[in-house]
Amino acid sequence: MLNYKQLQEDFKRLIENNKLSHAYLFFGGDEKEKFIFAQSLANFLENGVFEEPVKLLKETLIISNDNTSQLKKKKGISIDEIRSLKYFLWQKPTHSGRRVAIIKEAECLTPEAQNAALKIVEEPPESALIIFIARSHDSLFPTLSSRLQKIYFYPKADKRGSKTWVNADKSIDLYESIEKVVEDNQIDDFFQGLISRLMQNPVKNSRQLKETLNRLVLIKQFNTNKRLQLRALKGSL
Structure with missing residues (x-):
């Protein structure tokens, strides 16, 4: 990502x-x-x-x-x-x-x-x-x-353009509002911000990184319920 x-x-x-x-x-x-x-x-x-x-x-x-x-x-x-x-x-x-x-x-x-x-x-x-x-x-x-x-590797950005949450604090704000993430179609921005934050200390956060990537793959490739995956991720971090 x-x-x-x-x-x-x-x-x-x-x-x-x-x-x-x-x-x-x-x-x-x-x-x-x-x-x-x-x-x-x-x-x-x-x-x-x-x-x-x-x-x-x-x-x-x-x-x-x-x-x-x-x-x-x-x-x-x-x-x-x-x-x-x-x-x-x-x-x-x-x-x-x-x-x-x-x-x-x-x-x-x-x-x-x-x-x-x-x-x-x-x-x-x-x-x-x-x-x-x-x-x-x-x-x-x-x-x-x-x-x-x-x-x-993260999918190419939507051509319509979207705001990238590279700031760690903003990713946390999104994380606290799952409904907003889903409704505003900010899944990509949310994951990019979260993984960027976790990558600041990849050794310490290795378990969280693995879990985050697994949830992202489930959402992207298998079209699973986004809200459920985000809630499961929140509970595991």
Whole structure:
């Protein structure tokens, strides 16, 4: 839910402090935006520029259901492609501190491919960075998903425009009036303000962040009752 620029700064700080994880799951939001961010991150690691690369990155491998044949596309991303990813990751990087593997449409990984990916994630090469891009946080097997750092991308803002509650106090005001949040169609603003506030101390608030993201996914992807989800969230925080 953090905006694009803020995510950039967060990842730059992780890299600077040598705290970058070896495996992430980018979910939610716009598919193209998540892919561009993953490429931009890889470009930053290789060239020091956090923007979409204009030329092929030497230390990045992209696996996608898009670039398979139509026959393979129906079957998903195969275990053979994950094996090639493993070979790629174990090569020593020469132009960057990391070798980056980006898996688009990760929900298309076959069960065999997910099991193979799990083994890589469990024992990754020191210089590996694997980014799974999927629609939902539960698109992958729980055994694999649980080992990935999850980054939620917020849907693009309504073109009509809406007020963003980036101020923590305002998010709390909204939180105290569930009816107003729902009736004024301020769900997006409410969650953005709440998560921004919780992210001020992500370690301390890790449980609350997880619960907030789970409720947001239920509202966005499964069209559940908004009032009930907000009340349940209020009771769990």
